[in-house]
Amino acid sequence: MLVCNVVGARPNFMKIGPVVQEIARRGLPQILVHTGQHYDAEMSQVFFDELGLPAPDVYLGVGAGTHARQTSAVLVAFEDVCLRSRPDLVIVGGDVNSTLGAALAAAKLGIPLAHVEAGLRSFDRSMPEEINRVLTDHLCDLLFTTEASANDNLTREGIAPARVYFVGNCMVDSLMRHVQMARRRFPWNAFGVAPRGYALVTLHRPGNVDDPGVFEGLVQAINRVAALLPVVFPMHPRTDERFRQSGVRLAPAVHIDGPLPYLTFIGLLAEARCVLTDSGGVQEETTALGVPCLTLRRNTERPVTLQLGTNQLVGTDPERIYRSVERILAGGEQTGGHPPLWDGRAACRVADVVERWASGGKGEAVDRALLPAAGGRGS
Numbered sequence: 249m250l251v252c253n254v255v256g257a258r259p260n261f262m263k264i265g266p267v268v269q270e271i272a273r274r275g276l277p278q279i280l281v282h283t284g285q286h287y288d289a290e291m292s293q294v295f296f297d298e299l300g301l302p303a304p305d306v307y308l309g310v311g312a313g314t315h316a317r318q319t320s321a322v323l324v325a326f327e328d329v330c331l332r333s334r335p336d337l338v339i340v341g342g343d344v345n346s347t348l349g350a351a352l353a354a355a356k357l358g359i360p361l362a363h364v365e366a367g368l369r370s371f372d373r374s375m376p377e378e379i380n381r382v383l384t385d386h387l388c389d390l391l392f393t394t395e396a397s398a399n400d401n402l403t404r405e406g407i408a409p410a411r412v413y414f415v416g417n418c419m420v421d422s423l424m425r426h427v428q429m430a431r432r433r434f435p436w437n438a439f440g441v442a443p444r445g446y447a448l449v450t451l452h453r454p455g456n457v458d459d460p461g462v463f464e465g466l467v468q469a470i471n472r473v474a475a476l477l478p479v480v481f482p483m484h485p486r487t488d489e490r491f492r493q494s495g496v497r498l499a500p501a502v503h504i505d506g507p508l509p510y511l512t513f514i515g516l517l518a519e520a521r522c523v524l525t526d527s528g529g530v531q532e533e534t535t536a537l538g539v540p541c542l543t544l545r546r547n548t549e550r551p552v553t554l555q556l557g558t559n560q561l562v563g564t565d566p567e568r569i570y571r572s573v574e575r576i577l578a579g580g581e582q583t584g585g586h587p588p589l590w591d592g593r594a595a596c597r598v599a600d601v602v603e604r605w606a607s608g609g610k611g612e613a614v615d616r617a618l619l620p621a622a623g624g625r626g627s
């Protein structure tokens with residue numbers, strides 16, 4: 249039984265990392281493949297170092313490109329890996345182009361496939377991630393979900409509930425394991441801001457940064473927020489490039505930086521007064537930490553963060569964003585609780601299922617007796 253884990257882009261590392269570690273702890277043979285979608289040290293290597301991940305066994309070096317080029321480069325290169333190493337199970341995570349490329353290669357070779365963070369849906373096909381999510385899920389044999397909406401989405405799409413395992417959130421495993429250590433590094437000092445005294449901003453979605461009108465509106469909103477409290481803004485390479493191209497300027501109270509290492513970022517996240525983001529993962533991390541989050545999008549594929557967490561969808565209108573921050577500073581933030589199974593043990597549940605599945609016999613159907621009792625609603 250050989251498990252092949254695939255990672256490619258920054259948000260994969262903290263989701264698949266705990267699974268790799270848990271599978272290693274149980275002594276199951278595995279390999280780790282890095283597609284190289286994200287290749288800069290600060291987008292990739294630093295996460296391996298800080299999360300304590302083993303070096304990838306295989307690095308595909310696909311790099312940047314259009315969606316078709318990037319996805320097809322992963323498809324071709326990962327097929328070779330599968331043909332060489334003949335894994336019995338491929339595990340992919342999240343919704344990036346690497347996820348879909350690797351999933352497609354495995355499925356076409358008839359290799360059983362598992363998806364960590366299955367079933368999330370924004371119902372917005374203009375997001376490349378939505379296409380990656382839907383297609384990956386429909387290729388999978390084992391689907392590991394983070395929230396109840398994902399179970400419902402998969403059922404609605406006709407995926408057999410017996411394949412679906414509600415395991416919780418592997419990214420929250422990473423967060424819980426590292427956040428105290430991250431706080432003890434006092435990452436806010438480097439920006440000259442105080443705990444609970446700054447807003448943290450992340451922005452990288454093509455829909456927000458590639459459209460000049462939307463981008464300028466968001467910059468205007470961030471500059472207005474900076475008049476209320478200092479802003480820390482670590483910049484994704486795509487966003488950095490848009491700033492260079494557009495010539496729009498940020499106010500002096502906005503402290504900019506490049507992509508931050510994991511521990512620096514989650515330390516800043518944990519002590520932010522509020523967070524403004526268009527990231528999927530950050531919506532979940534703020535909910536897990538109880539930090540108010542304003543999501544600069546029209547939709548979210550993670551509705552549990554709105555229902556049970558600290559997240560609010562505010563869109564991209566500068567006035568609405570500014571008013572929402574004002575409300576938070578006046579004490580009107582949305583408080584939240586912990587979504588079910590976001591308890592630091594999700595990867596353990598994934599590994600339980602993988603182990604049971606493996607003992608059910610290579611290439612055979614999953615042993616029905618080991619499957620979740622309530623139609624995929626519990627592990």
Ligand code: UD1
Pocket residue numbers: 257258259285286287288289291292312313343344345346376377452484485486528
């Ligand atoms: C990808 C994911 C997105 C995820 C994001 C997190 C897809 C479709 N999108 O978007 O879901 O939220 O990662 O960061 O897979 N670049 C660098 N250095 C790097 C990596 C990228 O400079 O290490 C540059 C590339 O040259 C490219 C741009 O950043 O111009 C975008 O990279 P890409 O991997 O295409 O997508 P992301 O926007 O990062």
